[in-house]
Every structure is written in C-alpha cells, then in structure tokens.
Amino acid sequence: MNSNSDPSSAAADGAPPPLAGGGDQAEIRFLVEKNADGIIVVDEDGIVLLANPATAQIFGRPPASLIGSPVGIPLVAGETTEIVIHRPGGDQVNAEIRVVDANWGGRPARLASLRDISARKAVEERLRHAAKMEAVGRLTAGIAHDFNNLLTVVLGNLEHARRLNQDATLQTLLGNATRGAARAAELTERLLSFARRKPLEPKALDVNALVSTMSDLLRRTLGERVTIRVGLGADVWQVEADPAELEAAIVNLAVNARDAMPAGGEVTIETANVELDAAYASREAEVRPGPYVLISVADTGIGMSREALGQVFEPFFTTKADGRGTGLGLSQVYGFVKQSGGHVKLYSEPGIGTTAKIYLPKADAQGAAAQQSAPPTSDSQIPVSRSGETILVVEDDEDVRKYAASCLRQLNYAVLEAADVPSAIRILESNSEIRLLFSDFGLPGGMDGRDLANRARQIRDGVKVLITTAYPGGALVREGRLDRGVELLAKPFTFASLARRVRDLLDRQEPSSPRVLVVDDEALLRMVLIDSLVEEGFVAEEAANFEEAACKTRGFGDRLAAAIIDIGLPDRPGDELVSEIRALRPDLPIILATGYADEDLRRRFAADAQVEILAKPFDPRSLVAKLRALGVRKAAGSSDPPLSTPRSARQEEGA
Amino acid sequence: MSNPEGDSPASEILLRLYIAGSSATSRRAESSLLDLQRAVGPKCRVEIVDVLASPELAERAGVLATPTLSYDNPDRPRRVIGDLSDAKRVLEFLGIEAKEKPHDL
Ligand SMILES: Nc1ncnc2c1ncn2[C@@H]1O[C@H](COP(=O)(O)OP(=O)(O)O)[C@@H](O)[C@H]1O
Ligand SMILES: [Mg+2]
16 A cells, blocks of 8 residues: 555656556556656655656656655645645745546545746736735825825924024024924824825936946945945936935935945946836846936945845835834835836845836937036025015915915915816916916815916916925826926925925016917827927917917907917807907908818808918818918017916927 | 544544744634644644744755645644635645544534
C-alpha cells in the first residue's frame, strides 16, 4: 500500500500504464507530453508518479527530479484552487490546479492539471492596487476638502486679528496659532497632492535644467556622507509638468535615499528619453504607451521588502520610527506623477538599494508653447484697490464668504455677496459696475463656479473671474489641470494671496482686437472658422444657437465687431437673429452663411449694406476677405495672438 | 487507522503548515489549520512555516509548493496541498481520525 517504488519506477522506465482503462497508449502519451498545461499524477501518499514537460517547466525542475518526490495530495474545493510553486532559486509561480480521481496501474491516484497564472495575477494585483489607491485618494480628498474650508476661516481670522492687534504678548500667541494652522494647511496640501486633486500649474519644462539647478539643494538635503552622481541624458525632451511639484518629488526621493543610507552611500540621479511600449503598458495598470522622459533616483541603501514595496505609496505608510517619517513623501510623488499623466515605479532589493523611476510624458510641442507662466509678483507689498472697483463674492459657506468679503473690503474694494448661483446672476444683471467675480467652485443647485463664470461673461463681457476651491473637481481641473482661461485660487487662501490675485486680474489688459461672433450649431465648423479668425488676429466668440447668440450680442455691446451667422439654427432661423441684432447694433457687419444661394434671402437683405450673404461651402479665406470688405480689421499693431482667446479649438477638442 | 486512540503524549499529532508570506491564500490556510486542530482535539499540535522566511526548512522537507500541510507520522508520512478548507476530507487524506464527540475536550 505504501510502496511508492513500483509506480515511479514504471514511469522512469518510460512505460507508464494507461491513465484509465482503454485508449491507445501512444496517443495518450503524446497528448500528455504536448499539453500546454502541466499534468501531474500522484499516488495515495502524495508521491509524484508522472509529470509532463509543462509541469517540469512550471516547477523549474527536470521531470526526473519530480518523479518520486512527496508533493502531496492535491485538494481542490470547487473547480480550481490556487497554489504557489517555489522554484529553486526562490522564484515563485502562481498556479491554478484542477484535480480528478484517476487510476494508475490499477491503483487509485489523483491527477492534477496545473496552469501558470502568474502573469494574470500580476495584472490583477496591479489593478487592485490602483483601485485601492483611487479609493484612498477619494477619501483623502474628501477630508482635505472640508479641512481646507475650516482652515480658510481659522487662518483668515487669525490674520485679521493680528492686523488689528496692538498687544505684543497677544501677537506672539496669535503668531503661534497661525504657524500651527499653516502647518495643518501644508499637510492638507500634501494630502491633496496624493489624491491628485492639487491644482497643478504645468509648464513646458526642461528636466535637465531643473535637476541641474537642484544640485545645491540636493547636496544640502543628502548631507556629506552621501555622494551624488548626476547623469543627464542628451537632448532630453521637454515635459509639461508643475516645476515646484517635480522639484518636491525629487527632494522626497532624495530624502528617502538618505534615510535608507544612515552610514552614507551613493545617490545617482539620471534623466533619459524612453519609449514605453505597448507590452510594458499592458503589464502596468494605467500606463499609456508612448514617449516619456525618465527621471531616476537610485540609492545604495537598505532597500525594502516586497511587502513594503506594495504599500509605500499609500499615505501615512512609514517604517520610520518616532515621528521621523510622515509617510507622505512617496504619496506626493505618486499623486503628482499620476496627475501629470505619468508613471512611477520603484525597484528595490533588500541590502542592495532602491531605484525610483518617474516617467513624465513628453510634451507635445503645441501644448508646451501655449503654456506661459505669469511672472511672479513681488510679495513685499499687498496691493489694494485703486478706485474702489466692485467685486461680487459668491460662496455658499457663510464663514468663508464673510471672510473673503471682509478681506476685500479692507483692500478698499466695493463688495457684493451672493450665497448661490441664482442670486449671483440677479446681482450681475443689475450691477453693471461689477469688475470681478470671485466665486467658489462648488455651489449648491446644479451649477458650479465655472458655469457661473460662463454666465457672467455672457451677461457682462469683460468681467474677470477668479474661482476658489478647496479642491478642484473633475470639471475645473481636467485630469488635474486647469482649463485655460480659468483663474484659480486654492483654499485656504491668505489675505495677501487674495489681494495679489485680484489686483493682478483686474490690471490685466484684455486684448483690444475686434471680436467676431461665430454662430453655428455645427461645432466642427465653428472650430474651423474660429481657427482661421484667430490666425488672422481676431478674437472669436462662439454661439451654438439663436438664444446664446442674442445673449452674447447684448453682453458684448460695442466690443462686438462683426457676426458670422449660419442661416439654419436649431432654435430660431438665422435671418431672425439678424433682425434681432439690428435692433441693438444697426450697422454691425454681418455675414450670413447659407447652404443654397437663396435669391429671396438676397433680396431681403439687399438694402442692408452691412449684411453679406456667403454661400456654403466656402473657404475660410474668402470669409476673412469678406470681413475685410465689410471694414472689419484686426487691431493695429497686434500681430501676436490675443492673450486670451476665450475658447480655442484646441480646448474644444479636449472637452 | 495508524493512530491509537487515547490521551497519552505518544499519540500527539503534529500538523505542519507551509505557507508563503502573508497573502490571502496563506491566511485562509492558517484559519483552516485552526479548524483542523479543533476537529482533531487536544492531542493536535500545529506549526506554521513561512517558506519565504525559512526557505531552508522547506528545502529540507522537500516542499515544492504552498500551501502544503504535512503530517509527519513516522509510519506513514502524508501531505496535502491546495485547498484545506474541508477539514473532514483533509483529515481523511492525512489518515487522521477526528475526535468523536465534543465532550472529549
Ligand atoms: N529609498 C528607499 N529605501 C528604502 N526604503 C524606502 C525608500 N524610500 C521609501 N522607503 C520606504 O517607504 C516608506 C514610505 O516613504 P515615504 O512615503 O517617503 O514616507 P516617509 O519617508 O515619511 O516614511 C518609508 O518609511 C520606507 O520604509
Ligand atoms: Mg519620505
């Protein structure tokens, strides 16, 4: 019964008995040998009687060494079960097994089939990890959001109190309280950056230049016992990323490297252009194949275990004792890189070292050129209102609204307040002196700050918009980036930062180029027209229907220089729009685009010298020529593209 | 079966579970092991070997895959591998008798 020599020697003889009675032996042997899945037969004591080549490959051992070894009786509950196979040398393979009772040489045996599912498991594991990080991120963002609102109130009132206070002792206490609150604000900022909710200001960046300028900072961070080597790749592409955050990410990696090398060692920072191919992307969760710039930071430190490696990006995961670690360093790296459309990967070997690799997508030339950073304003002085400009503050949180309004009043602005969108719109409609809208992003009742901004610009063209948010959600920050043309002030904001941003916006000159309103329900056509108009130096405004066009015409007033109107609009015909516009602007140049040369139409507008009929299809150049013929010229001397094209075709695509 | 009934220390049963790290599979196997111990009764001792932490132990025992549960009865060593959740079946394959009545405790 327990003699395990008989069957195994039979197998070693190369003449295994049939698996079950009957069947052609040679055929069965062939099937077993060639089967892609491992096939293994064990006797009642769990001793291997037969193992096919696929099994040997999964075990990483020659078939002969498996025969006779006490693997054990395979047990499965249900269809399949998963086991881990340990290869010589320490590699592990995840295998899925199925088991059937069999008969071997007239004695009961068990046959198991094995399938290597390591690759599938690895992908599943990464997806699960990504999902977990996402969930932790959402939770974190929620907390940080509420916290930021509270901090705005705390910091704001402290600041106010310090300005009013004359007492020196009290001043110290207030100063301490402010510092504490400011540190809390820093913490929430780091949480937001992990949650990919931090408003980034991406710019076209030369990574090599950035790393070079950091050498001093890195030397101080790493200390004397660590040797730094920098290997900058040649002709490294530009990336589009927030320089301050990238710098913070590199510092975080450097600090970790230092902590991993208490007795000193070497840190190597390298940059290179790399192409992540589809094969790599399919193995990693959330990676798109394409060109990337690689920034790697390698150390010769203690390294970390596989288990730690699976957790290091989680916020608050730290192995550093007594408060030396926050567990937020790698969370920042992770959040920032993901938010920038990149990819981050850690490789670590206990006792040998760790390499962190950041991949940032190569900037597309167009996007890089479009990103221009505003010059930083000097922070020595707080700018106040010059002529008591009027600002509308829209915020549903009463404490925050009161604080913002009181700050602005102290800066000598005239302030109007609204707690929701409908009252904000009413105020906008009845107060023509409003120069700036300062609105929270998240507002009750279906419309958010950006919708309000759009409405505000329709009602009163030229009104400046500053949006504040405790965290910019998906609509405002597409994949974490600001829509162009939306100005953002993150909460908690200080008196000084509010003062500066408001002044900055109010002082910014709007382009004086003539505005041309393009009215067409066909978005693609609008895009083509707007592109050619912008190329010619015009500022284009768009409307998709009668209603919107009429509203914009009223809003722009005299700043409108011409209109291009499609005759077939979804709500009311384009020729009625012409009449509507005529009531406001008797001599506004208008081009009426029509699908058929309608004689009746021509006759009707024959008397109006400022209306031109243009038959579709037309080429954009003839359109521009017609505009010129009507006397519409771009502003003298402005050969540059306008500072802020309200919505360019590029954005339309991205939306 | 090969185990005489009774409470003498000689009849002690040692079950050794080989696992790899603290994966979900390992944790499931550990909890199955405790179920088995309960089913066998007081004469059952258990031991857990993490093959990642002590690869030499696994090597010496010839454990090629995890989770493996071994019962090193000198007369007739037995092991099972895979899903250990069905205590009755596991004991049957290992050739161990479960305690008869709860009041044996
Ligand atoms: N270069 C490294 N070498 C070894 N372990 C590291 C390295 N970088 C990070 N770790 C591990 O990851 C953990 C989390 O890192 P991090 O998020 O930066 O937080 P903190 O540094 O505050 O602990 C560290 O506590 C450490 O265990
Ligand atoms: Mg750190």
